[in-house]
Amino acid sequence: xxxxxxxxxxxxxxxxxxxxxxxxxxxxxxxxxxxxxxxxxxxxxxxxxxxxxxxxxxxxxxxxxxxxxxxxxxxxxxxxxxxxxxxxxxxxxxxxxxxxxxxxxxxxxxxxxxxxxxxxxxxxxxxxxxxxxxxxxxxxxxxxxxxxxxxxxxxxxxxxxxxxxxxxxxxxxxxxxxxxxxxxxxxxxxxxxxxxxxxxxxxxxxxxxxxxxxxxxxxxxxxxxxxxxxxxxxxxxxxxx
Amino acid sequence: xxxxxxxxxxxxxxxxxxxxxxxxxxxxxxxxxxxxxxxxxxxxxxxxxxxxxxxxxxxxxxxxxxxxxxxxxxxxxxxxxxxxxxxxxxxxxxxxxxxxxxxxxxxxxxxxxxxxxxxxxxxxxxxxxxxxxxxxxxxxxxxxxxxxxxxxxxxxxxxxxxxxxxxxxxxxxxxxxxxxxxxxxxx
Numbered sequence: 001x002x003x004x005x006x007x008x009x010x011x012x013x014x015x016x017x018x019x020x021x022x023x024x025x026x027x028x029x030x031x032x033x034x035x036x037x038x039x040x041x042x043x044x045x046x047x048x049x050x051x052x053x054x055x056x057x058x059x060x061x062x063x064x065x066x067x068x069x070x071x072x073x074x075x076x077x078x079x080x081x082x083x084x085x086x087x088x089x090x091x092x093x094x095x096x097x098x099x100x101x102x103x104x105x106x107x108x109x110x111x112x113x114x115x116x117x118x119x120x121x122x123x124x125x126x127x128x129x130x131x132x133x134x135x136x137x138x139x140x141x142x143x144x145x146x147x148x149x150x151x152x153x154x155x156x157x158x159x160x161x162x163x164x165x166x167x168x169x170x171x172x173x174x175x176x177x178x179x180x181x182x183x184x185x186x187x188x189x190x191x192x193x194x195x196x197x198x199x200x201x202x203x204x205x206x207x208x209x210x211x212x213x214x215x216x217x218x219x220x221x222x223x224x225x226x227x228x229x230x231x232x233x234x235x236x237x238x239x240x241x
Numbered sequence: 242x243x244x245x246x247x248x249x250x251x252x253x254x255x256x257x258x259x260x261x262x263x264x265x266x267x268x269x270x271x272x273x274x275x276x277x278x279x280x281x282x283x284x285x286x287x288x289x290x291x292x293x294x295x296x297x298x299x300x301x302x303x304x305x306x307x308x309x310x311x312x313x314x315x316x317x318x319x320x321x322x323x324x325x326x327x328x329x330x331x332x333x334x335x336x337x338x339x340x341x342x343x344x345x346x347x348x349x350x351x352x353x354x355x356x357x358x359x360x361x362x363x364x365x366x367x368x369x370x371x372x373x374x375x376x377x378x379x380x381x382x383x384x385x386x387x388x389x390x391x392x393x394x395x396x397x398x399x400x401x402x403x404x405x406x407x408x409x410x411x412x413x414x415x416x417x418x419x420x421x422x423x424x425x426x427x428x
Contacts, residue, residue, distance in 0.1 A: 001411050001414055006411060006414065009414060010363070010375065010379045013359060013360035014380045018272050018273075019272065020271050020272050020275045020289075020292065021289070024289055024292070024293070025267055025268055025271055027293070028267055028271070028293055029260075029267050032263055032267070032296060032297075032300045033260050035300070036258055036260055036263060036300075037258045038256070038257045038258035039258075039303055039304040040304060041256060041304055041306075042307065102305060103305045103315075104302065104305060104314075104316075104318035104319050104322070105315035105316070105319075105390045105391050106390065107390055108390075108393055171319065171322040171393075172393070
């Protein structure tokens, strides 16, 4: 049997009438009509992406301004010109992915999971190329401080991003949470690069980059929790009715 | 006029708060959305609930539709998510109630009235992901690019699923043709 013949069978089957109860359609129309009003369409994708980018930059700069720009002062010109543009590109990509998560059926250039791992590995590679100090002084104690500082700055970045795009997410909330966490984590890493004067290779590669997956996982978990609670609430409501 | 641009116009008017446009959209698109749920082996009453839920979600998210963009991928992305959510909830409920009532029966796919089997019966043996791709391509008349958008996947992956679905359908239809030939029925 050829593809054309299968096409014919499918087309014939697809043309068969499929009726829906008209009373159901009237019920749907009336329930929608009761809350129908004009809505403000979303701003263009570039505007939303730009706004998210600015939120992340603002959080990173504010955090570094409060704690001191010791990191960027210690970095050489070559290191600065490689680290910050890489972070900028990753933040822009994460912001674009976040916006596409908000709009159902939008074109996906990269999935949230791929973005998280590719972004983290890209940063690890950049740090591995740039830094040659392999000492591990106070590896855990200083590392935990950096991880905590990065995550603390990821919280306001994630919250502000969520506020900015709160009108969306009709589809996959967990993916949206994952990419929101990744974006916020990138803001946290940017703050660390501006602030942290510890340029030991393993410290930067592990503790600075770890902010991204930890923040991404936290975002996905939070979204799952919210969805689960909303689902449980609906289940309890329907059980009590 | 291109049917999709007609739908896009109705959607734009719906966003402006026009009830006539909203009602027209509901009447024009509900049958194919309902069929989308039935093809995914939902019972008719489940499909009714899912349709209602889908329109409520569409209503809540109507501001996220961008004028000028194809409407069907946007719409089907929402419908698909509602279906996946329903499937997860059903699994959770079954897990809770297991041992008390057993697993609820899935509706039997209705047979077609003519010589060819109905779409639901025809697609029933296919895996879920292939079924939804074929349904979007053949019933909704979406392009490969539009199906890729609705299913959050790549065009290559949609092509692969369609190809595999056609392979399975070929086996199934050839088998049916042979059994009809053996019993002397029309092939």
